[in-house]
Amino acid sequence: MPKISVKIDDKDLEVEVGTTVLDVCRANDIDIPTMCHLKGLVDVGACRLCLVEVEGTSKLLPSCTTKVQANQVIHTQTDKLKKYRRMITELFFAERNHVCSVCIANGNCELQDLGYKVGMENVRFPYLFQNCEVDSSHSKFVMDHNRCIMCTRCVRVCSDVEGAHNWGIMNRGYQVRIIADFNVPWGDSTTCTYCGKCVDVCPTGALWNKDATQGSMQKYPQAVSDLVEKREMKS
C-alpha cells in the first residue's frame, strides 16, 4: 500500500493511503474521544465527538470517517475542539435521563468516562426529562431507552456481525428511538438470536443482562472487535 505524509499535532507521520484520521491517531497514541466508533464496525459518524481541525478547511471533520490525504496538517486538541467535545457530552446527558448513581452501568460506562475525560462539571443545557420506555419483554436482556445515546453500535453489530437485523431506527430528532423489528417489544422479535452482541457493544446502561444489578453490568466491546478481526483474517 503506498504511503503519504501527514502532520497530526506535533507529529510528522508516514501513513498508508486510505487510512482514517482516527486510525492514524490511535496507532500513534493521539487520544481522540469517540462514542459511536467501535473497531470492527462500519463507521457512521453519528456522535461527532471525534471532530478534528484540518488546515485549509473551515469545517470540523469527523476523524472516524475522514481519510487522510497527502500533506494534510491536522489538529486534534485545540481549545475549539475541546469546547465542542464538552458541549456534545453535556447534550448527551441533557437529552435523556442519566442518573448514574442508580444505573446498571455505573462505574462501567463509556459515557460516564467521557464526562470525566472532557472535564464536565455540570450540564449547561436544559434537561429534556423525556419519558422513555424501559423494555423488559426479552427473556435475557433489557433495553432502557433512558440511557440510549443513539450511537447505533447495537444496530450495526446486529446487522453486520450477527446478521440478524433485529435493531433499527425510528423517528428523528429528540424522538428518535432504537426499535426491535418493526417496533415490537424486544421479546416479540422474530429476528433476535439471543447472541448478546448488542449488549456487549452498547457503551452505556441502555442494554443490559436481566440478571445484572445496579453498577454490576460489564460490557465487552473488545470481544466483538476481536471476533471481526478473526473473521477478516480467515477470509
Ligand code: SF4
Ligand atoms: S448510562 Fe452511563 S452516564 Fe448514563 S446514567 Fe448510566 S452510568 Fe450514568
Ligand code: SF4
Ligand atoms: S442501545 Fe446502546 S448501543 Fe444501541 S444506540 Fe443506544 S447507546 Fe448505542
Ligand code: FES
Ligand atoms: S466516533 Fe466519529 S463521529 Fe462518533
